[in-house]
Amino acid sequence: MxxxxxxxxxxxxxxxxxxxxxxxxxxxxxxxxxxxxxxxxxxxxxxxxxxxxxxxxxxxxxxxxxxxxxxxxxxxxxxxxxxxxxxxxxxxxxxxxxxxxxxxxxxxxxxxxxxxxxxxxxxxxxxxxxxRRHSAGISAFRAALRDLGGAGQLETQFFQNPRFGGFRDEMASPLLVDMAIHQFDQARFLLGSEPESVYCEEFSPSWSWYRGAAAAQAIFRFSNGARFGYAGSWCADGLMTSWNADWRASAPGGSATWDGEMTVRMQGAEGPEQDVSVGSASEGxxxxxxxxxxxxxxxxxxxxxxRRNIRSLAMVEAAGESASTGNRVELDSVFAxxxxxxxxxxxxxxxxxxxxxxxxxxxxxxx
Ligand SMILES: NC(=O)c1ccc[n+]([C@@H]2O[C@H](COP(=O)([O-])OP(=O)(O)OC[C@H]3O[C@@H](n4cnc5c(N)ncnc54)[C@H](O)[C@@H]3O)[C@@H](O)[C@H]2O)c1
CATH class of the missing domain: 3.40.50.720 (NAD(P)-binding Rossmann-like Domain)
Structure with missing residues (x-):
């Protein structure tokens, strides 16, 4: 060469x-x-x-x-x-x-x-x-959360039904290990805070076509006191969410939602529900x-x-440990x-x- x-x-x-x-x-x-x-x-x-x-x-x-x-x-x-x-x-x-x-x-x-x-x-x-932390939609949602005083409660739903074949079908925790890291990382980006602990349940719905657990629910506590709730499945036929998931947040100044694509909405204690303008951005x-x-x-x-990304990975590992032990897990113990x-x-x-x-x-x- x-x-x-x-x-x-x-x-x-x-x-x-x-x-x-x-x-x-x-x-x-x-x-x-x-x-x-x-x-x-x-x-x-x-x-x-x-x-x-x-x-x-x-x-x-x-x-x-x-x-x-x-x-x-x-x-x-x-x-x-x-x-x-x-x-x-x-x-x-x-x-x-x-x-x-x-x-x-x-x-x-x-x-x-x-x-x-x-x-x-x-x-x-x-x-x-x-x-998935790079999109016009997530940037607009994040800006809306800032305008509302910062989210204290953030919820996401991720429901998809891919038939991959290959390595994901054989993994013990395909959803948590190969996908949930995106939503966990998005939550860190949206909250502007770092995760401290998690309680998680991971399971295999009876109709799942994966060898491992393709569904999970988790609650994270962040260092600023915010809670982040995650519900996800990789074996959910019908009414699928965006691959960026579907989001809702509650903040001192009101609430905001993001459909994972180009629709961001917000509303305060008074006044009408409004569409937030979503610009264009370099994505993905x-x-x-x-x-x-x-x-x-x-x-x-x-x-x-x-060094900045490792806490998203630690969220996955802590969630997996919580799912296997049934206990709430502190991220500090994962790092130790x-x-x-x-x-x-x-x-x-x-x-x-x-x-x-x-x-x-x-x-x-x-x-
Ligand atoms: N960001 C996203 O949205 C997104 C989407 C899909 C996949 N991914 C990630 O991308 C990565 C690849 O996923 P994929 O769907 O392309 O998987 P894949 O199975 O289609 O491809 C992986 C390739 O890596 C090769 N490979 C395995 N071990 C190797 C080695 N030691 N040296 C060289 N090649 C090796 C395999 O032969 C295979 O061709 C994974 O980490 C996955 O999590 C990210």
Whole structure:
């Protein structure tokens, strides 16, 4: 591969050529200033087909380490299945290549703390694309909540019925682990506060076509006293909500709703119900990529930077623990256990700087 590089163009390695990997390839294709340099998938026929469909004349690899050695790279998109996220991102960070990863950044908080500490000590950016916090609708809803004095009670309903096939059908907690992180992350964005505890029940409706639990209900308490209620199902035929979920909030100045798409409404104690104007905005993957590239250009850290994103992942892990124990779970206890596990691993590996960083993060990375 020609190593001569155009200063204004960044080379991108895309790892994972499934449904979402292909969506990311289209985002790369549409973005001026990015150039694909390799596609990686353990299934090289999928990688080859995805590249060919887009007319990309790039090498295809079945493992990320070889790709990082042989193809030029300024950034790497990690769009593999969750179980592969840590290995793929770690290889890139060790090679000095910034990573924008699909959610969840890793399957566990312990892995995320380990990887976060590695990213910080190596000075190599690792961020998660939490695409559903970027939309015109959520921005308008958030602004409405601010105008009403800040939500004290936030409720969401997520009801969908996808027939995926593949890894989600086999997961123990497909909804909580692969989807709910979006709504949990959206709640952090909307409340402007951080979660402290959760009580959750996770279950499998009798008609579910998943091996694991495809439905859940949870109540989170946030540090500003707000409560966030979540009800979700991935096996709900009929009357589906938006993939961004359906939202309602109660605030000192009144109430607001968002249908997850373009309809935001609000009403105070007096006066009529009003439509809130929803403008246009960079959305989804494209917006997450813009934040990431801005940071690479020396701008602000992206909202999905691993230290900022880790609390969304911790909400998932705490909810799962609550569902399996029947107890309310404090996020501090999740960070204490995860931090200890990550530290033990870093000590065993002799990663001195990572050890120091993890020791400084007792109770979780700074907010
Ligand atoms: N943001 C969103 O709205 C959204 C939507 C869908 C999926 N996702 C996320 O995107 C990721 C991928 O999901 P998907 O639907 O494309 O899954 P998928 O199963 O369709 O594709 C994943 C691909 O990764 C490949 N892969 C697995 N391990 C690998 C490894 N070690 N190295 C290289 N390739 C490997 C698989 O062969 C497969 O082709 C997941 O983390 C998922 O949660 C996000």
């Amino acid at each position: 020609d190593a001569v590089k155009d200063a204004d163009v960044r080379d991108v390695i895309v790892v994972g050529a499934g449904g979402m990997g292909r969506a990311w390839m289209d985002v790369v294709q549409a973005r001026v200033g990015l150039r694909p340099s390799a596609v990686v998938d353990i299934d090289t026929s999928a990688a080859r087909a995805a590249a060919a469909e887009r007319g990309w004349d790039v090498p295809v690899f079945d493992d990320v380490t070889t790709a990082l050695r042989e193809a030029p790279a300024d950034l790497l998109l990690n769009v593999t299945i969750p179980e592969a996220h840590r290995t793929v991102s770690e290889a890139a960070i060790r090679a000095g290549i910034p990573v924008l990863s699909e959610k969840p950044v890793t399957p566990t908080v312990a892995d995320a703390m380990w990887l976060g500490a590695l990213s910080v000590t190596r000075g190599v950016l690792l961020a998660t694309s939490q695409s 993957l494209d917006a997450a990529l813009t934040e990431f590239l801005t940071a690479l250009d020396g701008g602000e850290a992206p909202s999905g930077e691993i 256990r995860a931090g200890a596990a990550a530290l033990a691993e870093a000590e065993a590996a002799g990663e001195v700087e990572v050890v120091d960083q993890l020791r400084a993060w007792e109770g979780g990375p700074p907010r």
